[in-house]
Amino acid sequence: MSALTDDTLPVTPRAMRDEMTVFAGMAVLLGLVPLTGIYPFFVMQALCFALLACAFNLLIGYGGLLSFGHAMFLGTAGYCSAHALKVWGVSPELGILVGVAGAAALSVVTGFISIRRQGIYFSMITLALSQLLFFVYLQAPFTHGEDGIQGIPQGYLFGVFNLAKPTVLYYVVLAGFLGGFLLIYRTINSPFGEVLKSIRENEPRAISLGYKTDQYKLLAFILSGTIAGFAGSLKVFVAQNASLTDVHWTMSGEIVLMTLVGGLGTIFGPVVGAFVIIAMQQYLAGFGQWVTVIQGVIFVACVLTFRRGIIGEIAHYFRRSL
Amino acid sequence: MQALYAQLLVGLINGSFYALLSLGLAVIFGMLNIINFAHGALYMMGAFCAYFLLHLTGMGYWWALIIAPIAVGVFGMILERTMLQWLTGLDHLYGLLLTFGIALIVQGVFQNYFGSSGLPYAIPDYPQIGDCSPSAPQDAFCRRGLQGGINLGFMFLPVYRGWVVIFSLVVCLATWFLIEKTRLGAYLRAATENPTLVRAFGINVPRMITLTYGLGVGLAALAGVLSAPINQVRPLMGADLIIVVFAVVVIGGMGSIMGSIITGFALGVIEGLTKYFYPEASNTVVFVLMVLVLLVKPTGLTGRAA
Numbered sequence: 001m002s003a004l005t006d007d008t009l010p011v012t013p014r015a016m017r018d019e020m021t022v023f024a025g026m027a028v029l030l031g032l033v034p035l036t037g038i039y040p041f042f043v044m045q046a047l048c049f050a051l052l053a054c055a056f057n058l059l060i061g062y063g064g065l066l067s068f069g070h071a072m073f074l075g076t077a078g079y080c081s082a083h084a085l086k087v088w089g090v091s092p093e094l095g096i097l098v099g100v101a102g103a104a105a106l107s108v109v110t111g112f113i114s115i116r117r118q119g120i121y122f123s124m125i126t127l128a129l130s131q132l133l134f135f136v137y138l139q140a141p142f143t144h145g146e147d148g149i150q151g152i153p154q155g156y157l158f159g160v161f162n163l164a165k166p167t168v169l170y171y172v173v174l175a176g177f178l179g180g181f182l183l184i185y186r187t188i189n190s191p192f193g194e195v196l197k198s199i200r201e202n203e204p205r206a207i208s209l210g211y212k213t214d215q216y217k218l219l220a221f222i223l224s225g226t227i228a229g230f231a232g233s234l235k236v237f238v239a240q241n242a243s244l245t246d247v248h249w250t251m252s253g254e255i256v257l258m259t260l261v262g263g264l265g266t267i268f269g270p271v272v273g274a275f276v277i278i279a280m281q282q283y284l285a286g287f288g289q290w291v292t293v294i295q296g297v298i299f300v301a302c303v304l305t306f307r308r309g310i311i312g313e314i315a316h317y318f319r320r321s322l
Numbered sequence: 323m324q325a326l327y328a329q330l331l332v333g334l335i336n337g338s339f340y341a342l343l344s345l346g347l348a349v350i351f352g353m354l355n356i357i358n359f360a361h362g363a364l365y366m367m368g369a370f371c372a373y374f375l376l377h378l379t380g381m382g383y384w385w386a387l388i389i390a391p392i393a394v395g396v397f398g399m400i401l402e403r404t405m406l407q408w409l410t411g412l413d414h415l416y417g418l419l420l421t422f423g424i425a426l427i428v429q430g431v432f433q434n435y436f437g438s439s440g441l442p443y444a445i446p447d448y449p450q451i452g453d454c455s456p457s458a459p460q461d462a463f464c465r466r467g468l469q470g471g472i473n474l475g476f477m478f479l480p481v482y483r484g485w486v487v488i489f490s491l492v493v494c495l496a497t498w499f500l501i502e503k504t505r506l507g508a509y510l511r512a513a514t515e516n517p518t519l520v521r522a523f524g525i526n527v528p529r530m531i532t533l534t535y536g537l538g539v540g541l542a543a544l545a546g547v548l549s550a551p552i553n554q555v556r557p558l559m560g561a562d563l564i565i566v567v568f569a570v571v572v573i574g575g576m577g578s579i580m581g582s583i584i585t586g587f588a589l590g591v592i593e594g595l596t597k598y599f600y601p602e603a604s605n606t607v608v609f610v611l612m613v614l615v616l617l618v619k620p621t622g623l624t625g626r627a628a
Contacts, residue, residue: 066415113613116620117572120357120418124568125616131565132609139602249565253422260419292430299423303416304408 015321019185019267022322026268030174040170041238046278047177048235053258053270054184055227061265062188063220064200065115068123069130070228070255072110075137075247077103077229082149082242083142092157096233103229104222106133111221115214118203127249134247148243152236163237176234180227185267187223196220257295260302263309268322272310326598327477333594334587335483335552338490339365341586342545343567344574345494346538348582349501352514353534356406356417361567362560363428364539367394368546369555370432373443383446383468383551390547391540398539402532425561432557440554445469445482486548493544494583497537501579510534569612575622585623 033043052074059065081099084090090098114125137143154163163169187193198206199213206213236242245251254277262273277295284291302309308316315322343361350358358364371393372386381389401424409416445468452463468482501507513520513527521527546560553559574585589608597604615623 066418068418113616116616120414121572123415123418124357124572125612127565128569128572128609128612131562131569132606132613135605135609138605253426256419256422289430289433292433293427296423296426296428296430299426300405300420303420303423304405307412307416 016189018320019322022268023181023185026271027178030177031171034167034170040166042278042282044170044173044238045235046275047173048231048238049255049258049278050271050274051177051180051231051234052228053255053262053274054181055224055231056255057259057264057266057270058184058187058227059220059224060259061269062193062196062200063217065118065217065221066120066123066256067114067126067221067224068252068256069110069126069128069249070225071247071249071251072130072133073103073107073225073228074232074235074251074255075242075244076106076133077232078236078242078246079137079143079149081233081236082152085155085236086149086152087142089153091159092155092163092237095155095236096230099233099236100226100229103232104226107222107225107229111218111225115217115221127252130247130249130252134244134249137244137247143242143244146244148241150241152240152242154237154240169237173234173238176230180230181271184227188267192216192219254295257299257302259309261298261309263312263315264307266309266311266315266322269309269311276310324477329594329598330591331477331479331483331487331594332597333591334487335590336593337587337590338487338494339545339549339563339586340567340570340590341494341583342490342541342548343563344570344576344582344586345497345579346541347567347571348576348579349497349541350535350538351576353510353531354402354406354417355414356409356421357414357568358538359418359421359564360401360424360428361421361539361542362562362564363425364394364398364560365542365546365549365563366432366555366557366560367397367428368543369443369550369559370436370546371543372547372550373441373555376443383547386547386550387544391543394543394546395536395540399532399536402535406535407528407531425564429557429561436557438556438558440556440559443550443555445551482551486552490545490548491587493541497541498579498583566608569608571622573608573612573615573622575624578624581624 030043030047034040052070055073056067056070059067077099080102081095084098085092085095110126110129114122114129117125138145143149154169156162157172161168161172163172188196195206195211195216198209199211199216203213232246235246258273258277259270260273261269261276262271263269280294281291284294287294306313311322343365347358347361350356350361368390371390372383375381375386375389376383405420405424406417409420447466447469449467451465453459454464454466458464468485471478471480472484473479501510509520509525510530513525513530517527542560549559570586570589571582573589574581576582589611592611593604593607596607603610
């Protein structure tokens with residue numbers, strides 16, 4: 001069995017410098033968006049999905065675990081935040097906290113169950129668990145079933161920032177994205193991240209070196225689920241609703257697609273992939289159901305012809321780690 | 323009590339679909355090392371194939387039962403030859419992703435042409451046994467194919483439903499016999515263990531892989547034809563079913579052919595019982611069982627360590 005992700009280059013000072021340069025460029029570019037004529041709602045949505053895809057990528061790209069149920073964290077955090085904001089009337093920062101806590105609790109439970117099997121079994125278990133939650137949310141009274149929770153108040157973050165203003169909301173979402181991204185980046189380049197990579201490459205050897213690999217995988221799963229939940233909470237402020245679409249397994253498929261298009265196991269790949277897929281959905285909306293077909297074609301094309309993804313191919317071409 | 327028996331029957335029918343689908347998945351997984359995410363889409367294609375045969379060519383259910391699995395099986399073999407084949411030797415997660423893409427394409431195309439609502443497919447009224455002419459006397463014996471039902475005393479059994487359970491059981495056992503007891507099956511199992519060695523004996527392993535994929539896909543299509551008169555023919559009929567089947571596979575483990583058959587039927591029955599005693603949980607009971615089984619025995623009931 002060959003490795004799932006391309007053999008990444010060793011982290012050298014040069015690689016770190018490259019990555020930080022690209023990160024700075026990305027931050028500046030994204031910071032300038034409100035000055036341009038680009039529809040901010042679209043970019044905000046893409047940023048939420050980019051963070052979600054990055055969280056997912058932490059698991060597959062560095063832990064070798066393909067979760068096919070990551071939508072459950074997005075949806076759960078969304079529902080928790082939305083309920084707290086609308087029904088309990090809490091402040092935005094508390095709303096986000098409730099959502100993240102919900103996703104974290106869920107990831108502890110689901111992680112504990114799912115890491116007991118590996119490979120495709122792991123994927124199927126995460127998929128089944130997210131479908132279980134889908135039915136729970138479909139029937140639970142607080143989610144309002146098919147209608148979802150709508151008209152969520154945005155409020156003032158820390159009592160200062162008016163989230164109803166698109167520009168303010170944009171910078172808050174951007175800050176959230178960059179913060180989450182840095183956290184993932186730091187994790188990948190920590191001793192913990194190195195152990196995770198070694199588990200991906202050769203789990204029996206990691207075990208023989210004395211690492212309790214299950215604990216590492218569980219921790220990665222919890223971290224990934226929690227950050228994915230953070231993305232879901234941010235998304236509530238952007239879309240002002242929480243609905244079943246976010247929990248359905250097709251959403252999990254889209255997250256996988258974003259990461260695959262951008263590049264599995266690359267740092268910036270999921271961001272690029274999320275922007276590509278969200279832009280595609282935005283601009284191809286007129287094609288109706290054909291969008292699904294196009295997504296399927298992209299899936300097939302990626303797996304058959306360019307498994308490294310967009311960023312993966314670029315990084316491979318320039319022999320750089322990105 | 324009537325309702326309980328009715329739910330048990332529904333459970334048995336769902337169980338036959340679970341068994342046929344997870345059996346096909348197990349056969350494909352054994353040879354190709356791929357979890358066939360497109361299985362639900364191919365199941366749906368089987369049902370649509372029956373629908374087309376009836377409405378375009380006038381060929382009824384009995385023809386569909388033969389032609390649909392072959393047609394979809396051939397489609398599957400083309401898929402295997404043109405795409406899946408290129409993934410040999412790669413991590414099997416890529417197989418999952420590729421077949422997921424194929425499922426999206428197939429389901430998307432069908433949704434474009436047929437929307438999301440269901441198309442009706444009548445229970446076959448042929449062959450007719452006895453005197454079914456309009457002029458027949460009141461007390462004449464008449465049996466219109468699989469329509470109608472039989473009063474068993476304790477419950478009313480719709481003939482078609484009984485037929486589905488028995489027929490799929492026979493197909494499952496035949497597949498088990500083919501794989502576990504025949505020479506062809508022995509080659510197949512040997513090629514799963516060690517393809518290189520089997521190849522050295524002069525057996526065309528790639529062709530066998532293609533045929534195996536065709537067989538697994540054909541089983542899915544057969545389940546689709548069987549389900550067409552019960553459930554409506556819908557583009558997404560396989561999409562949600564396949565996730566339950568995945569849970570069935572996790573519970574049973576894919577270690578043995580018999581394991582997937584028994585687990586499939588058993589879970590269908592458990593689901594039916596839940597629908598009677600606690601309907602709110604009927605959608606989730608299989609997943610809850612999966613969690614419980616994983617906590618107690620992570621390899622699944624009949625599975626070997628992955």
